[in-house]
Amino acid sequence: MGGLMFIAGILISIVMSGWSGMLRGDFRHLYIFGFAAIFGVIGFLDDFEKVVHHRNLGLTALQKFALQLAAAVAFLTLMRYEGLLTPNLYIPFFQTHLVMSWPVYMVFAAFVIVGTVNAVNITDGIDGLAASVTVPVGLFFAVVAAWWPGLSQLGIYSGALVGGLLGFLVYNFHPAKVFMGDTGSLFLGGTVAALAFAYDMPLILIPVGFVYICETMSDILQVGYFKLTHGKRLFKMAPLHHHFELCGWSEVKLVAVFTTVSALGCFAAALGVLERYRF
Numbered sequence: 001m002g003g004l005m006f007i008a009g010i011l012i013s014i015v016m017s018g019w020s021g022m023l024r025g026d027f028r029h030l031y032i033f034g035f036a037a038i039f040g041v042i043g044f045l046d047d048f049e050k051v052v053h054h055r056n057l058g059l060t061a062l063q064k065f066a067l068q069l070a071a072a073v074a075f076l077t078l079m080r081y082e083g084l085l086t087p088n089l090y091i092p093f094f095q096t097h098l099v100m101s102w103p104v105y106m107v108f109a110a111f112v113i114v115g116t117v118n119a120v121n122i123t124d125g126i127d128g129l130a131a132s133v134t135v136p137v138g139l140f141f142a143v144v145a146a147w148w149p150g151l152s153q154l155g156i157y158s159g160a161l162v163g164g165l166l167g168f169l170v171y172n173f174h175p176a177k178v179f180m181g182d183t184g185s186l187f188l189g190g191t192v193a194a195l196a197f198a199y200d201m202p203l204i205l206i207p208v209g210f211v212y213i214c215e216t217m218s219d220i221l222q223v224g225y226f227k228l229t230h231g232k233r234l235f236k237m238a239p240l241h242h243h244f245e246l247c248g249w250s251e252v253k254l255v256a257v258f259t260t261v262s263a264l265g266c267f268a269a270a271l272g273v274l275e276r277y278r279f
Contacts, residue, residue, distance in 0.1 A: 002172070003184015006131075006164035007040055013160035021153045028084060029157040032194040035075040039117055039190035042067050043182030065114065072113040075194065076106055090201040093272035112202050117189030119212035122219060122239050124185035126251045127174035129241060131165045132259040133211045134188050138162040140208050140266035141195050147274055154198055161191060174251045204273060210265040211258050215239040 014029045022030070046059045059067075079085035080102075087105035088097040100108070124130035138161040145155025171178040180188075192209065196202045206213065222238035235243040241254055249257075 002168075002178035003040065003043070003180035003187055005171070005178065006168040006180075006184065007037065007187055009164040009167060010157070010160045013163065014157050017156045017160070018153050021156070026153045028198055029153040031075070031078060031082075031084075032154075032157055032191065032198055035071065035194045036187045036190035038071045038074075039068065040183050040187035042071070043121075043184070043186035046182040046186075068114045068117060069110060071190075072110040072193075073106070075113070076109050076197070079197065080106075084200075085197060086200055088200075089203065092201060092204050092207070092269060109197060109202065112205070113190075113193040113197070115216070116193040116196070116205055116209065116212065117186055119209065119216040120189030120192060121182060121185040123212050123215045123241070124180060124188075125239060125241050126245070126254060127176035128169055128172050128251075128255050129258060130180065130185050130188060131169050131172055132255050133262040134192065135162055135165050135169075136259065136263040136266040137192055137208050138165065140270055141199065143270055144199060144273060151199070154195065157191075158195065174255070201273065204269050207265040207269040207272070208262075211262045215241065218243065 011033060014033060018026075018029050042059070042064065046064070049059060076085065087100045087102050089100055089105070089108075090097055120130060120134070123133060138158050142155050142158035142162065145151040145158055168178075168180070168184075172180065192205070192212075193202075196205050196208075216239070218235055218240035219238045222233060222235050225232065225234040236246040237243055241258065244254055245251070
C-alpha cells in the first residue's frame with residue numbers, strides 16, 4: 001500500500017498547479033487522477049484482502065477484471081461526453097488516422113486500458129522497477145504537452161507523476177523500505193492508460209510501454225509453452241525480470257537496463273509524434 005505516498009503527492013500537486021486551468025473549466029487532469037484512483041482502490045482492496053484477511057490471492061481474477069472493465073467503460077464514456085475522445089485512431093510515425101465506429105472503438109479502448117493496467121501491475125516485481133520504468137513514460141507525456149498546444153493540464157499531471165515517482169524511489173529503490181503494492185501499481189497502470197487516451201493516441205502505448213508489453217508477453221508465452229509441451233518452460237521464470245534474476249542479474253542492473261529500454265522507447269515515440277503538430 002506504499003503507493004499511497006505518491007498518489008497523495010500527485011493529487012496535491014495537480015490541484016495546486018492546475019488551479020488556474022480549473023478556473024477556465026479544464027478538468028482533464030482530475031479526470032485522469034479520478035480514473036487512476038479507482039484502479040488504486042481496486043488494488044487497495046486486493047492488498048487489504050492479502051494483508052488483513054490473509055488471503056494470498058486477494059481478489060479473484062474475475063472480480064478484478066469486472067471492476068477494471070467497469071472503470072474503463074466509465075472513464076471512456078466521460079471522456080466522450082466531454083468531447084475529449086474521438087474514434088479516429090491515430091497511428092504514430094505515419095501521421096495518419098484509422099477511422100473507427102464508436103462501438104468498435106469503445107470495445108477496443110476498454111480492453112487496451114485493462115491490458116495496460118495489468119501489464120504495469122506485472123512489471124511491479126522487484127525493488128523500484130515499475131516506478132523507474134514509468135518515469136520516462138511520464139517525461140514523454142510531459143514533453144508532448146509542452147510541444148502541443150492546449151495540453152497544459154495534462155502536462156501538469158505528467159510532471160506530477162514524474163515528481164511523485166522520483167520521490168517514492170528514494171524509499172522504494174533497492175533495498176526497498178516501502179512497497180507500492182497493487183494500490184500503487186494499478187494506479188500507475190490506470191494513469192499510463194488514461195494519459196494515452198487523454199492525448200488521443202492509445203497506440204503510443206506500444207513504444208512507450210514496450211517494457212510492460214515484454215513483461216506481459218513473457219508471462220503469456222510461459223504459460224502457453226508450459227501447457228503445449230506438458231511441463232517445459234520457455235523462460236527460467238516469468239515474468240521476464242525474474243528470468244534475468246535467475247540468470248544472475250542484480251536487481252540494480254535489472255532496473256537500470258529496463259529503465260534504459262523504456263527511455264529509448266519513449267524517445268522514439270517522441271520523434272514519431274512530435275511531427276504531428278510541427279506545422
